[in-house]
Amino acid sequence: MKFTLSSALVVTLAAQATANSWFGKAGALIYDKWHETELERWLSDHGIPHPSPSDRKSLQKSVSDNWNDKVVTPYNSWDAQSLQNYLTAKGYQAKKGTEKDAKSLAEQVKVYWTETEDSAGQAYGSVKDWIFDSWSDSQLKAFADKNGIPVPQPRQRDSLIKAVRENYQSAANKLGETAAYPGDWLYASWSDSDIKSWFDERGYNVPQPTTRDSLIAGLRRQSRLASQNAKGAYSQASSSAAAAQSSLSDALLDSWSDSQIKEWADSNNIKVPQGSKRNELLALARKHRARLYGDSASATVESAYGAATTKANNQYNAATDGFAGATNWLKAQIGLAASSVSSATDAAGSSASSASVRAASSASSASKVASSSASSLTGSAAKAASSSSSSISKSAASASSAAAKSADSAASAASKSAESAASAASRSAGKGYKKAAADASASAQKVKDEL
Secondary structure (H helix, E strand, O other): OOOOHHHHHHHHHHHHHHHHHHHOHHHOOHHHHOOHHHHHHHHHHOOOOOOOOOOHHHHHHHHHHHHHHHHHOHHHHOOHHHHHHHHHHOOOOOOOOOOOOHHHHHHHHHHHOOOOHHHHHHHHOOHHHOOOOOOOHHHHHHHHHHOOOOOOOOOOHHHHHHHHHHHHHHHHHHHOOOOOOOOHHHHOOOOHHHHHHHHHHHOOOOOOOOOHHHHHHHHHHHHHHHHHHHHHHHHHHHHHHHHHHHHHHHHHHHOOOHHHHHHHHHHOOOOOOOOOOHHHHHHHHHHOHHHHOOOOHHHHHHHHHHHHOOOOOOOHHHHHHHHHHHHHHHHHHHHHHHHHHHHHHHHHOHHHHHHHHHHHHHHHHHHHHHHHHHOOOOHHHHHHHHHHHHHHHHHHHHHHHHHHHHHHHHHHHHHHHHHHHHHHHHHHHHHHHHHHHHHHHHHHHHHHHHO
């Protein structure tokens, strides 16, 4: 294979661009740009002894000698429990017989580790892009208020994150502080109990002794891993939420009659071609499935991600209690739907009433399965599930209204095939909700372990 001058130039430029992504100009490493106080801070945070005072060259060499072990592959120095926690958070179990063997566990963690020398360099080249990821909403608000950072109303998580990131450097400048590897000023609005809770919620060992300096040093040291774990949980929740919502909407649509689908389409200004067959009606409804909930899966997941990083002071119990209330409300709504449909079909005949009761029973059973699965979520996922439940309940109420309006016209047909239709709806809903519950349960366990 022959290389032309142009191809050789492309290879050279590509290699240079990769190196410059975190090495900077002339091969300088990211930490070579740090202030001497930041170099000393990093060494102290990682328990690396260094003479004081030290000249810049000596500090840089000490950081360079320990960078890979402390930042790129830190798991090699973790204890067995920390290594097991990481594997569990990733959805894996330690090999049998290696649960207390740190060396063997480290080899297993290595397989699933995602940080590289390049990604670590890029991350520490712009700390503001990830260091706030594990902060709660209240902590972000406190930081913004303390540093005079204006945040648009309403103060939602995305606007808070955007505001503190954009004003991070200016906040440091006003205080005369460094920002590449930030000092204690960044956590001035955190109490010692806030920091301890942060460690407890993530299953990290609380630094000993529990002086404020050691707590903040540990927080800085663990923030990168916490950010990666939060993003991993977000990705898992996003995938699971999309799959679960798809299954839920399929089950709901399969339980509707053609007239109910048309009624729903009309109420949402969705054109239905004349003479559309059932499979065409279902395809049209699925195309606009987001309107079944009045929201999209991505919005639900954004809520999950915000909740996941907002749970300060270990509010898991409060969050799950809140979700239980929302679930009970949803069940009540389904009960009302069953009552409305039953009343309407009673006027048309006992066969239609039987079909309505069976369909409502199927929906109620599916709701209980989803509720049982969702109740195992952590505070973060529970809040997301609560949001999703509220949206689904609106859909259930809408479906009930549509069913009641069309019951008279559908009664004749329903009376002829009520039993077979109800049976089919039950099987369809059962399959759809069973899959959704399984997806949600698996994701819930991963999110719970991750956070």
